[in-house]
Amino acid sequence: MINDLAGKVAVVTGGASGIGLALVEAFVEAGARVVVADIEEPVLAREIARLDAAGADVLGVVCDVRELDHVEALAARTIENFGAVHVVCNNAGVAPVGPMIESNATEWRWVLDVNVLGVANCIMVFGPTLVAQGEGHIVNTASGAGLATTAFLGLYHASKHAVVGLSEALYKELADTGVGVSVLCPELVDTPIFESERNAPDGVDQNTEVLSPLREVIAAVGIPAAQVAADVLDAVRSDRFWILTHPETVAHARARIDDLEAGRNPTDAYAASRGSEPTEA
Numbered sequence: 001m002i003n004d005l006a007g008k009v010a011v012v013t014g015g016a017s018g019i020g021l022a023l024v025e026a027f028v029e030a031g032a033r034v035v036v037a038d039i040e041e042p043v044l045a046r047e048i049a050r051l052d053a054a055g056a057d058v059l060g061v062v063c064d065v066r067e068l069d070h071v072e073a074l075a076a077r078t079i080e081n082f083g084a085v086h087v088v089c090n091n092a093g094v095a096p097v098g099p100m101i102e103s104n105a106t107e108w109r110w111v112l113d114v115n116v117l118g119v120a121n122c123i124m125v126f127g128p129t130l131v132a133q134g135e136g137h138i139v140n141t142a143s144g145a146g147l148a149t150t151a152f153l154g155l156y157h158a159s160k161h162a163v164v165g166l167s168e169a170l171y172k173e174l175a176d177t178g179v180g181v182s183v184l185c186p187e188l189v190d191t192p193i194f195e196s197e198r199n200a201p202d203g204v205d206q207n208t209e210v211l212s213p214l215r216e217v218i219a220a221v222g223i224p225a226a227q228v229a230a231d232v233l234d235a236v237r238s239d240r241f242w243i244l245t246h247p248e249t250v251a252h253a254r255a256r257i258d259d260l261e262a263g264r265n266p267t268d269a270y271a272a273s274r275g276s277e278p279t280e281a
């Protein structure tokens with residue numbers, strides 16, 4: 001268990017924006033040295049310059065988590081610069097929206113490659129080092145969308161249910177190794193997640209008619225990323241698996257279990273708890 005983060009080394013993927021950037025700032029505040037990995041080079045450079053100027057001990061690494069060799073290079077740069085790694089936050093993610101029957105194979109590959117294989121690549125690369133040293137913590141960013149479903153985020157749900165499942169299995173796999181595992185399952189957080197198409201490959205065609213209202217909702221009701229980051233650091237320090245940022249998450253998950261138990265067709269838990277307004281990403 002890593003009670004004291006001072007002097008420890010944390011790696012955050014998708015660290016140049018939103019929840020990832022808030023995690024970077026929280027680790028810096030806790031006295032950790034931080035490797036910030038992101039695919040968006042100019043934004044990464046800007047944030048590293050800002051953090052550097054404020055005296056933070058940070059290293060920026062351009063990294064596409066879909067590519068195993070990028071993640072291997074990330075690990076090598078981490079060890080080269082800081083000599084160790086203790087906390088790995090597998091946070092990079094994208095959120096395509098819209099009906100599955102209107103989606104295409106490029107969109108499916110993109111979301112599964114970033115949200116699922118990106119996490120898997122980091123587990124394969126960093127996991128053995130953490131286990132060998134008998135100390136460390138892995139935080140996988142899933143979502144409330146990994147514990148419940150809606151009608152308009154099918155691709156995203158598929159990816160985030162996978163992250164919840166693999167995280168639970170990883171927790172069991174690493175029991176007694178000294179390496180903790182947590183899964184972060186937020187509902188809406190005020191970040192540019194519904195502008196994910198900025199990092200999309202050609203062939204991803206996001207419908208702005210669907211995205212615009214979601215952007216408005218997330219700006220209106222999303223909680224601050226800094227609040228989520230504080231929850232994550234608390235979970236690392238106390239070796240807590242589930243990181244739930246909103247009270248409704250458990251109710252949404254329970255509705256699914258209730259359906260299973262009753263042999264009932266899927267309930268729309270989100271509509272039941274909040275009208276029909278979307279509450280997750």
Ligand SMILES: NC(=O)c1ccc[n+]([C@@H]2O[C@H](COP(=O)([O-])OP(=O)(O)OC[C@H]3O[C@@H](n4cnc5c(N)ncnc54)[C@H](O)[C@@H]3O)[C@@H](O)[C@H]2O)c1
Nearest residue numbers: 014017018019039064065092093143188189191192193281
């Ligand atoms: N914002 C929310 O409401 C919310 C809710 C639940 C879960 N999440 C999850 O939180 C995580 C962070 O998202 P956010 O909300 O901070 O959005 P964000 O868009 O601000 O951050 C995502 C980051 O991931 C980076 N990224 C995208 N593709 C990448 C790739 N292939 N390789 C490396 N980096 C890549 C982006 O450049 C960006 O910096 C995601 O996994 C997202 O699914 C967000």
